[in-house]
Amino acid sequence: MAEYRPSVIEPKWQRIWEEKDYYKTDESGRKKYYVLEMFPYPSGRLHMGHMRVYSIGDVLARFLRMRGYSVLHPMGWDAFGLPAENAAIEHQVHPATWTYKNIETMKKQQKMLGISYDWEREVTTCNPEYYKWTQWLFLLLYHRGLAYKKKAAVNWCPRCATVLANEQVEDGACWRCGEEVTVKDLEQWFFRITDYAERLLDDLKLLDGWPERVRIMQENWIGKSTGAEIIFTVQGSGEEIPVFTTRPDTLFGVTYMVLAAEHPLVEKLTAGTPREAEVRAFVEKTRKQTEIARSSMETEKEGIFTGAYCINPANGEAVPILVGNYVLMGYGTGAVMGVPAHDERDFAFAKKYNLPVRVVIQPPGMPEGTVELTEAYTGDGVLINSGRFNGMPNTEAKEAIVAYLAERKQGSPKVTYRLRDWLISRQRYWGTPIPIVYCDRCGVVPVPVEQLPVILPDDVVFKVGGQSPLAEHADFVHTSCPQCGGEARRETDTMDTFIDSSWYYFRYTDPHNTSAPFDREKADTWVPVDQYIGGIEHAILHLLYSRFITKVLHDAGLTAAVEPFTRLLAQGMVNKDGAKMSKSKGNVVSPDEIIAKYGADTGRLFILFAAPPEKDLDWSDRGVEGCFRFLKRVWRLVDRYADTVQSKCAGNEPDEADLALRRAFHAALKKVTEDIEERFNFNTAISAIMEAVNAAYSYQNTKGDNINASVMGEVLELLVLMLAPFAPHLGEEMWERLGKTGSVHMQSWPRYDPDALQVNEVEIVVQVNGKLRGRLMVPAGLDAEAMQKMALEDERILQHTTGKQIVKVIAVPGKLVNLVVR
RNA sequence: GCCGAAGUGGCGGAACUGGCAGACGCACUUGACUCAAAAUCAAGCGGGCCUUGCGCCCAUGCGGGUUCGACUCCCGCCUUCGGCACCA
Numbered sequence: 043m044a045e046y047r048p049s050v051i052e053p054k055w056q057r058i059w060e061e062k063d064y065y066k067t068d069e070s071g072r073k074k075y076y077v078l079e080m081f082p083y084p085s086g087r088l089h090m091g092h093m094r095v096y097s098i099g100d101v102l103a104r105f106l107r108m109r110g111y112s113v114l115h116p117m118g119w120d121a122f123g124l125p126a127e128n129a130a131i132e133h134q135v136h137p138a139t140w141t142y143k144n145i146e147t148m149k150k151q152q153k154m155l156g157i158s159y160d161w162e163r164e165v166t167t168c169n170p171e172y173y174k175w176t177q178w179l180f181l182l183l184y185h186r187g188l189a190y191k192k193k194a195a196v197n198w199c200p201r202c203a204t205v206l207a208n209e210q211v212e213d214g215a216c217w218r219c220g221e222e223v224t225v226k227d228l229e230q231w232f233f234r235i236t237d238y239a240e241r242l243l244d245d246l247k248l249l250d251g252w253p254e255r256v257r258i259m260q261e262n263w264i265g266k267s268t269g270a271e272i273i274f275t276v277q278g279s280g281e282e283i284p285v286f287t288t289r290p291d292t293l294f295g296v297t298y299m300v301l302a303a304e305h306p307l308v309e310k311l312t313a314g315t316p317r318e319a320e321v322r323a324f325v326e327k328t329r330k331q332t333e334i335a336r337s338s339m340e341t342e343k344e345g346i347f348t349g350a351y352c353i354n355p356a357n358g359e360a361v362p363i364l365v366g367n368y369v370l371m372g373y374g375t376g377a378v379m380g381v382p383a384h385d386e387r388d389f390a391f392a393k394k395y396n397l398p399v400r401v402v403i404q405p406p407g408m409p410e411g412t413v414e415l416t417e418a419y420t421g422d423g424v425l426i427n428s429g430r431f432n433g434m435p436n437t438e439a440k441e442a443i444v445a446y447l448a449e450r451k452q453g454s455p456k457v458t459y460r461l462r463d464w465l466i467s468r469q470r471y472w473g474t475p476i477p478i479v480y481c482d483r484c485g486v487v488p489v490p491v492e493q494l495p496v497i498l499p500d501d502v503v504f505k506v507g508g509q510s511p512l513a514e515h516a517d518f519v520h521t522s523c524p525q526c527g528g529e530a531r532r533e534t535d536t537m538d539t540f541i542d543s544s545w546y547y548f549r550y551t552d553p554h555n556t557s558a559p560f561d562r563e564k565a566d567t568w569v570p571v572d573q574y575i576g577g578i579e580h581a582i583l584h585l586l587y588s589r590f591i592t593k594v595l596h597d598a599g600l601t602a603a604v605e606p607f608t609r610l611l612a613q614g615m616v617n618k619d620g621a622k623m624s625k626s627k628g629n630v631v632s633p634d635e636i637i638a639k640y641g642a643d644t645g646r647l648f649i650l651f652a653a654p655p656e657k658d659l660d661w662s663d664r665g666v667e668g669c670f671r672f673l674k675r676v677w678r679l680v681d682r683y684a685d686t687v688q689s690k691c692a693g694n695e696p697d698e699a700d701l702a703l704r705r706a707f708h709a710a711l712k713k714v715t716e717d718i719e720e721r722f723n724f725n726t727a728i729s730a731i732m733e734a735v736n737a738a739y740s741y742q743n744t745k746g747d748n749i750n751a752s753v754m755g756e757v758l759e760l761l762v763l764m765l766a767p768f769a770p771h772l773g774e775e776m777w778e779r780l781g782k783t784g785s786v787h788m789q790s791w792p793r794y795d796p797d798a799l800q801v802n803e804v805e806i807v808v809q810v811n812g813k814l815r816g817r818l819m820v821p822a823g824l825d826a827e828a829m830q831k832m833a834l835e836d837e838r839i840l841q842h843t844t845g846k847q848i849v850k851v852i853a854v855p856g857k858l859v860n861l862v863v864r
Numbered sequence: 865g866c867c868g869a870a871g872u873g874g875c876g877g878a879a880c881u882g883g884c885a886g887a888c889g890c891a892c893u894u895g896a897c898u899c900a901a902a903a904u905c906a907a908g909c910g911g912g913c914c915u916u917g918c919g920c921c922c923a924u925g926c927g928g929g930u931u932c933g934a935c936u937c938c939c940g941c942c943u944u945c946g947g948c949a950c951c952a
Contacts, residue, residue, distance in 0.1 A: 255868055255947080262867070262948055269952085287952060300952090343950070368950045378952045386865095387950060460951060581947080651889070652876060658945090660876065664890050672889085678904090716880085726878065729888035736888090743906080807884050812933040814884060817918085838918080852932050858883055862932050 048641020080576030090616035104767035118165035167542035174495035175559035251609030265460025286374030294428035295402035389418035473536030481523035643769035687755030706737035826853035
């Protein structure tokens with residue numbers, strides 16, 4: 043008997059798959075299914091997280107092909123990014139060289155895992171054939187008024203020497219390197235994602251195939267809040283200060299106004315006054331506080347009086363204007379009305395600076411004015427101290443007061459979002475050049491589409507801490523104006539790599555198109571992606587950007603899709619010994635090691651068996667051994683009977699043991715099918731196959747050499763077909779061993795035989811007062827009444843019922859009888 | 865602080881619609897095979913109690929509730945993890 047040797051059979055089948063081009067996308071127009079795993083950054087070598095996500099995707103792709111779908115299952119490379127540039131600086135190797143070498147290595151590893159990709163559709167974002175269309179996309183946004191340049195206070199990572207989008211700052215630190223982010227005033231390119239805020243929020247409703255937590259995270263990130271903009275006027279000068287509030291009903295309770303340190307009016311209000319120096323000192327101190335300190339609840343709320351007053355449009359009262367460190371210029375209008383009685387922050391602030399507190403919402407059931415507030419009351423109630431609105435429930439007053447203000451042009455309903463525009467320029471070399479030219483005569487000029495791509499030059503100098511190498515590349519910078527032909531300078535910033543990855547799933551549908559990013563008809567055939575699989579770390583970043591870009595493409599008439607990903611699986615992490623794998627902890631296990639020791643099939647099987655896909659998984663060397671043992675068990679079983687089942691044609695009439703074996707395999711098939719298709723529970727699917735194999739072993743033990751060859755032939759065929767998506771190489775080898783022709787992966791997924799599941803007798807449970815007291819074998823399909831009778835007559839049950847009164851009997855056919863006694 | 869997810873044997877996990885808690889795997893124990901070991905095959909494996917019986921009691925983070933019946937539903941709490949957080 044030959045031994046199971048993955049190191050021999052795996053390369054064998056990988057070679058055959060490649061030669062026969064099995065995984066080329068079938069475009070015959072059957073029902074389609076687009077399975078996509080997030081494409082990787084080519085960092086060097088695959089890690090276990092990659093192995094997990096590809097294993098999940100591949101099982102699905104292989105299963106769905108067997109189910110008769112045309113499956114699109116492509117792979118590519120998110121190949122621009124900082125690590126390549128850092129490697130260039132450290133090791134004096136060009137980012138392109140470094141990147142392409144990594145791609146080669148990782149692609150080889152993916153092939154060794156036996157993943158069924160259509161490699162003809164491979165895309166690489168740093169290839170000019172790809173980034174040409176990323177530039178084209180930029181121009182599309184530019185011409186639609188969705189790309190603009192402005193000077194703004196932006197997040198700057200000193201270590202990466204570049205700016206970052208808001209989504210890319212986590213807890214005040216750079217998402218990539220963890221360095222504390224500072225603020226810089228810079229002229230930068232933005233995408234107007236805020237124009238799409240409402241649709242991005244609204245269409246979350248369409249994504250019921252996404253995990254709820256991801257939808258909630260996006261909802262929080264977009265951060266819609268509904269309220270009003272109210273205009274206060276500066277006493278004396280008549281300057282207007284608009285404020286945003288969600289509580290216009292508390293307008294009569296305003297006792298002060300606070301401006302952000304960056305608010306333009308601060309300078310105007312204090313210039314030339316005795317308070318100028320003090321206020322300026324405060325502003326400077328505040329602006330020096332880091333982003334972390336300023337946005338932390340721990341930081342003491344501080345403010346300073348400007349000396350000026352403004353008029354509350356509701357009651358004409360003058361209230362003092364302060365500058366405060368807790369007011370953010372980037373949200374709302376950069377000015378806040380202070381209502382200490384009904385806002386916790388305002389309350390604390392007012393107590394600290396002895397500002398008056400005026401109650402305007404009366405809590406229900408509390409007599410007016412009798413209680414001194416010890417904390418802000420933020421609940422609902424009836425208005426008091428609010429002139430003509432007294433007595434009105436505050437929920438009504440919200441609208442009524444805004445309507446009143448609107449009539450006088452002193453306010454209007456307003457919706458604000460936390461989401462900011464997407465800052466997309468990066469002061470780095472290894473990215474897609476922004477196709478813009480600056481001309482002294484014509485100003486900002488987009489590069490015409492015919493002149494794309496703007497090629498990233500190879501011959502640049504990398505140094506530590508300098509500005510972008512592009513800015514120092516004279517030949518790149520100097521160009522002529524596409525409009526007037528005069529001398530001009532190129533934009534030297536490159537695009538955020540999240541733009542590259544925001545549309546790649548469209549490119550897969552038409553990867554070699556040289557006249558457009560993709561053909562609409564081809565894109566509409568496949569997009570939206572039916573099942574997207576990737577890490578939860580992209581819950582906001584990549585997934586939000588991709589949704590935005592899809593909507594832009596839709597609006598431009600380039601795709602019918604309004605959302606890119608119908609279903610999303612956020613796969614869990616792969617840990618070891620309860621902790622994230624890391625070099626410093628010395629607990630790293632690599633896919634290479636596993637392939638070398640056990641083969642790809644064992645590794646894939648274990649990674650799917652150890653936990654459901656969305657949960658974190660703890661790597662266990664022992665557990666892998668177990669899966670290896672299981673595959674060897676399968677191998678031996680098939681090997682032992684392969685010849686027998688082929689030589690015998692006429693089988694005997696099946697006996698009870700034969701029927702039980704058939705039942706075991708058809709039940710497993712039913713479960714495997716449902717677990718993959720409906721629940722994505724690969725772990726329980728695999729355990730069902732294991733159970734069936736165990737049943738085959740005990741059948742072998744009972745029957746010895748007298749097995750029923752035709753039944754054995756049937757179940758072995760089912761076994762190989764069921765296992766094939768999980769262990770594709772072993773599947774092929776066993777299929778061949780059984781004397782079958784063609785690839786096992788090109789077979790139809792088998793259907794279970796309902797007759798095989800039939801049983802004559804079923805075991806039911808008898809409970810007394812809900813406690814298990816006995817089991818009975820009863821004929822299948824026995825009705826409730828008969829079951830009840832049998833239960834009551836059972837000797838063991840009588841021990842628990844004698845001398846007691848039977849109050850009630852519950853009988854569930856096929857399941858149980860419960861006797862309630864007293 | 866707010867939002868969300870999770871908590872089940874020594875371990876990973878299962879129990880899908882309220883109906884046998886612990887499938888499957890790991891670890892462990894025992895037996896067979898062997899000169900021996902490995903591999904393999906077979907059996908056992910939540911805790912407690914005794915009267916050793918297809919016995920009884922306890923047990924799914926804790927405390928209540930609904931129900932004939934709760935890992936599952938409801939209320940309150942604890943712990944862990946994740947996200948957001950001066951957002952006006």
